[in-house]
Amino acid sequence: MNAILEMRGISKTFPGVKALDNVNITVKAGEIHALVGENGAGKSTLMKVLSGVYPHGSYSGSIVYEGEERRFKGIADSEALGIIIIHQELALVPLLSIAENIFLGNEQAKYGVIDWSLAFSRTKELLKVVGLNESPETLVTNLGVGKQQLVEIAKALSKKVKLLILDEPTASLNEKDSDALLNLLLQFKAQGISSILISHKLNEISKVADAITVLRDGGTVETLDCRTEAVSEDRIIRGMVGRTMEDRYPKRDPKIGETIFQVENWSAYHPIHTQVQVVKNVSLNIRRGEIVGIAGLMGAGRTEFAMSLFGRSYGQNISGRVVLHGKEIDVSTVEKAVSNRIAYATEDRKTYGLVLAEDVRKNVTLANLEGVSKRFVIDDIQELAVANDYRARMRIRSPSVFQETVNLSGGNQQKVVLSKWLFSDPEILILDEPTRGIDVGAKYEIYTIINRLADAGKGVLMISSEMPELLGMCDRIYVMNEGSLIAEFGIAEASQEKIMHAIVKSGRR
């Protein structure tokens, strides 16, 4: 088989940092080539070199594509040759229609006048290919993340793609949508389109990849061939972290006490569509030292439940009781929820968790400024001591606590968010997708922190779309679907099959 792409000896230096050091990667025509590595390993940088975001001359090494050495000056050059990249953060304009988005910058026009009927009919064809059953006139903002991802792919197809690069395409998708997307990739492969797939989800990679290139600290570690023999997840992880990871979930000896937290008949309605009940009579409890999971598909209402509980930050017409240590508590505003020792770390740390322009120190103390101040005056020294303490304890990797959080990696940002909530001294910590978009090594650290919290006698409620994570971490798992809790499993009896089965069964009703 011929190589469609060869990147040889690519090195790229930013002021003070060598981001890529002599990286080699060969993608054969018509294969799905996975690119894995921890955050900061250089995957995105490498793809930016390939797509021309970093133009020729700003890196060393050579790119050979379809047999010729290429010197891309910008994205337009690489796109013209069929190299299309789909970024992790989707680049769609929310208030434009699907058709308008697909042909954005590539309008079906003559002399600047758009031929809408052509655009719509071509959009319909493309949507059919990606299996999206929506009108071309639908606004993108009305689509879920999974469908938006498909629009992005349709957009790539409209440009006569030969090499499709997907950066974490399934990071925000549930398993069903992820599977659909992976099947689509296999379908493209059959048509001769090559793909580079960047992902942290190793099970997906073992499912579809033909070859896997592992990057670590800006260099190529190895390329594994999956065609001759299956490559195990543990084998990939060993390459990524440079060591064998015995167990992906740290060991813990749960010491579970009495029930400390109860939610009774919690209901919430959609903030705009008043008649739509998003959370339906949810009742659950958490015991001292227990890690309780909520499993479910994307859109099951888990985040909505957690946010409506945490100071009514979501929805309207909210009803239900919250009981902590046998007493009903008021959680009607975030402030009251926090002072009643509930904490909620959001799933989207950049939008809802951090003030990115501010440093680690100021983010850590934000939810409990009273803890470092006397009569409205902040004690700088005390604040600094607190921040340094959390930086050390949580192993936040930053030059100092004065580093702005925008410059931290996903894992370290998450540690800052967790530090913020730990400093507010909660009894009950709700963690919404605590390891989304975080690399394997940092995940392990986050898990260790969560375990430590439980061991300290707190109650942890963990929402996650990654079932192995819930199975590996929790003592008990609730399953949520369409706003209701539909099943509850002790960890001994829980399994992925049982959880999926419960969801499917309740959906059929």
Added chain:
Amino acid sequence: MDTRTADELRGSQSKASWMEFIKTHFRDYGMLLSLLVIMLFFQVVTNGTLLRPLNLTNLVLQNSYIVIMALGMLLVIVAGHIDLSVGSIVGFVGGLAAMMMVRWGFDPVTTTIACLIVGGLIGAAQGYWVAYFKVPSFIVTLAGMLVFKGLTLALLGGMSVGPFPVVFQRLSSGFILDVFGGQGFNYTALFLGMASVAAIIYFSFRSRANQLKHAVETAPFGLFLFKNGLLAVLVVAFCYLMATYRGLPNVLVIMAVLIALYAFVTNRTTVGRRVYALGGNEKAAKLSGIKTERLTFLTFVNMGVLAGLAGLIFAARLNTATPKAGLGFELDVIAAVFIGGASATGGVGKVTGAVIGAFVMGVMNNGMSILGIGIDYQQVIKGLVLLAAVSLDVYNRKK
């Protein structure tokens, strides 16, 4: 092997840390430096007129109301909003003060208090729509600008109203009384200057000692001495110059107290910190338990009170209220805050920056007027300076 001695190493290290520190704090010092350069420039081209005691006094009087409003505007902009109505509030409150004292016979004290309250109410009325109804502040305050411009005209019946009682005029044209009764030299001014320098130095040494005690990274000691020394020399020299004229204007003292107060509030208090968090990421701030709506509302109330104060000072300075008072002030105030390094998207900005920005504008106004440059080209130059300052800041941040 490294053959350098330990001393050599330490020497090069401390030099490196100097450079490092200046580099990381360039934005803080760069602003002050550019103000000094601009002052030096005008001092030379105006043949020393700029820093003559009389002109220096004028400079303070002319800019006081801009500086005072810049303090409020900084908070508004840091919170992620803008207030276009402040110029009109200045006009309206000035007009109200004139009507109360000249036509309706209220005494100056009652008038002052009432006017500050009215300023706060105007801020509250606008902040209400911004904070609780989520109407963009640009729109609300644009509406406010038109409304209060119109109300000023209506209130004054299109005429100028004045003059004011002498006590009220003192707000702007009065000077701190010289208790020592020096002949042609105001010792009180000098002593006040020296006292504030002593206070500044005492507090910075105390905070440095505290930092060192807790092993906090601090500025290199040389730089620390240089910075405080320079500040001390500048303040004392300034007060000396003022002392040779008529002493310290009342307005200067009001302004200095307000600057110190707002610097403290933004740097050291929980409220200040929360405003920055609100502007930096409103959603995250809200989910951290901050009452974002109320905080936004309060920044507008605060802006209203300060605009009211500025209106009183401006009216007292002219000794008359005119329908055109305050016209275009909002532009100078907003420009000052942005020249001072605030970010248009919110979350970033400093009180010291805004004050320096206001003085950059003020010195340029004053210097160009002395040079006889027409109002036409003055505006062109000011516009270009605003663009240049902010572009430089954006460029620096990208690096």
